[in-house]
Amino acid sequence: MRDLSTSSSHRGVEEIEDIRISRILTWLSLMAILFLGGIGTKAWLFGHTGHALTLWAFSIPLAFNMFWFARTGNRTVQKSGLIATVGALFAYLIASGGENNTGPLWFYVFPPLLFYLTSLRTGTAILLFCYLIAAMVFLFPDLPLVNTDYTLDFKIRFFATLTFESILCFVLEASRLKARNELMALARAHEHAARTDELTGLANRREMQHRLDAEFSRYQRSGHHFSIALIDLDLFKGINDQYGHHAGDEALRTFSALTRQIIRQSDIAARWGGEEFLLLLPDTSLIQALALAERLRAEVVSTEFMFREQRLPVTISAGVCSIAKAGSVDELLKQADIHLYSAKEAGRNQIAPRVRPHQGDNGSGPTP
Numbered sequence: 249m250r251d252l253s254t255s256s257s258h259r260g261v262e263e264i265e266d267i268r269i270s271r272i273l274t275w276l277s278l279m280a281i282l283f284l285g286g287i288g289t290k291a292w293l294f295g296h297t298g299h300a301l302t303l304w305a306f307s308i309p310l311a312f313n314m315f316w317f318a319r320t321g322n323r324t325v326q327k328s329g330l331i332a333t334v335g336a337l338f339a340y341l342i343a344s345g346g347e348n349n350t351g352p353l354w355f356y357v358f359p360p361l362l363f364y365l366t367s368l369r370t371g372t373a374i375l376l377f378c379y380l381i382a383a384m385v386f387l388f389p390d391l392p393l394v395n396t397d398y399t400l401d402f403k404i405r406f407f408a409t410l411t412f413e414s415i416l417c418f419v420l421e422a423s424r425l426k427a428r429n430e431l432m433a434l435a436r437a438h439e440h441a442a443r444t445d446e447l448t449g450l451a452n453r454r455e456m457q458h459r460l461d462a463e464f465s466r467y468q469r470s471g472h473h474f475s476i477a478l479i480d481l482d483l484f485k486g487i488n489d490q491y492g493h494h495a496g497d498e499a500l501r502t503f504s505a506l507t508r509q510i511i512r513q514s515d516i517a518a519r520w521g522g523e524e525f526l527l528l529l530p531d532t533s534l535i536q537a538l539a540l541a542e543r544l545r546a547e548v549v550s551t552e553f554m555f556r557e558q559r560l561p562v563t564i565s566a567g568v569c570s571i572a573k574a575g576s577v578d579e580l581l582k583q584a585d586i587h588l589y590s591a592k593e594a595g596r597n598q599i600a601p602r603v604r605p606h607q608g609d610n611g612s613g614p615t616p
């Protein structure tokens with residue numbers, strides 16, 4: 249049985265989260281450009297021309313990244329572009345010292361941003377790489393592009409506080425993800441329970457009603473025909489009375505499993521009521537639906553419905569109808585119900601309409 253709605257609804261949740269992250273990134277990029285403009289101007293006014301120009305130059309990839317995202321909508325490129333630019337900016341600030349050797353302080357922005365934008369593993373890997381760069385700058389102040397030196401005190405405090413912050417960000421992000429995943433799993437379980445019949449695992453009536461309405465809309469939009477089969481287990485009260493309620497339950501479960509095996513992936517089977525089931529058969533004509541119902545009926549006849557080593561006398565009757573014969577879902581259900589009633593009236597263990605006697609059992613097969 250097709251089960252697309254849960255996965256698509258969770259894809260929807262992830263899509264919403266991605267959109268939110270992209271929006272935050274756009275704002276962060278904008279803020280970064282403003283900061284770079286402001287701090288660059290301050291550096292310019294204080295005569296640090298090279299530093300000012302470098303800071304302004306970092307605005308270009310940020311602005312380009314924003315422009316590219318606006319054009320393509322590619323979120324992966326947006327994230328990677330921002331991380332790469334910010335990483336390079338922080339490496340420059342550490343290597344140059346920024347103004348009065350305060351450049352490395354900007355590094356504290358990185359851990360929360362990284363863990364928020366990437367996975368815990370990728371975030372940790374990038375962070376370790378940045379640590380390596382910082383360590384190189386601290387250990388080898390004579391390296392090319394490095395034009396500052398920090399006091400030992402600063403280096404120790406910088407690493408200690410940054411490590412503390414990184415671990416905290418990691419733990420917070422890990423628990424945020426854990427809570428989010430648990431919530432998603434809970435939502436999935438609730439959603440599944442709201443759509444599923446507990447005893448048989450098939451769709452429940454509410455879900456089937458929803459699917460019928462959707463299929464009817466598709467039929468109205470694109471003319472795709474569909475049929476339904478309303479199935480009832482014959483003389484079920486007798487099974488309950490003779491073998492007990494648990495035997496009745498077992499018969500319902502066995503019948504449901506059998507139905508699942510016989511229908512196509514695109515078909516939907518639901519428990520419509522107590523011992524009544526409804527099949528929704530998209531892109532299926534009346535003749536095809538009758539053939540399927542007949543196959544199911546014959547399968548039920550040849551299957552041993554067992555309960556505590558006793559064979560239960562299970563047969564089914566079904567009323568089949570195609571949307572071509574009805575103008576609405578209500579009318580379709582009504583017609584199927586009328587056919588089911590006539591199948592019962594005609595002696596049970598048969599399909600209606602257009603049935604003929606079948607060799608080998610009491611049942612019937614559809615007239616082609």
Ligand SMILES: Nc1nc2c(ncn2[C@@H]2O[C@H](COP(=O)(O)OP(=O)(O)OP(=O)(O)O)[C@@H](O)[C@H]2O)c(=O)[nH]1
Nearest residue numbers: 480481482483484485486488493494496497522523
């Ligand atoms: N064990 C069990 N029985 C159920 C369940 N739901 C409904 N039933 C029983 O199904 C029986 C249906 O009986 P009826 O509506 O009289 O129909 P029937 O005996 O199947 O007779 P026909 O439909 O005329 O062939 C009732 O006894 C219900 O109690 C269920 O979940 N488990």
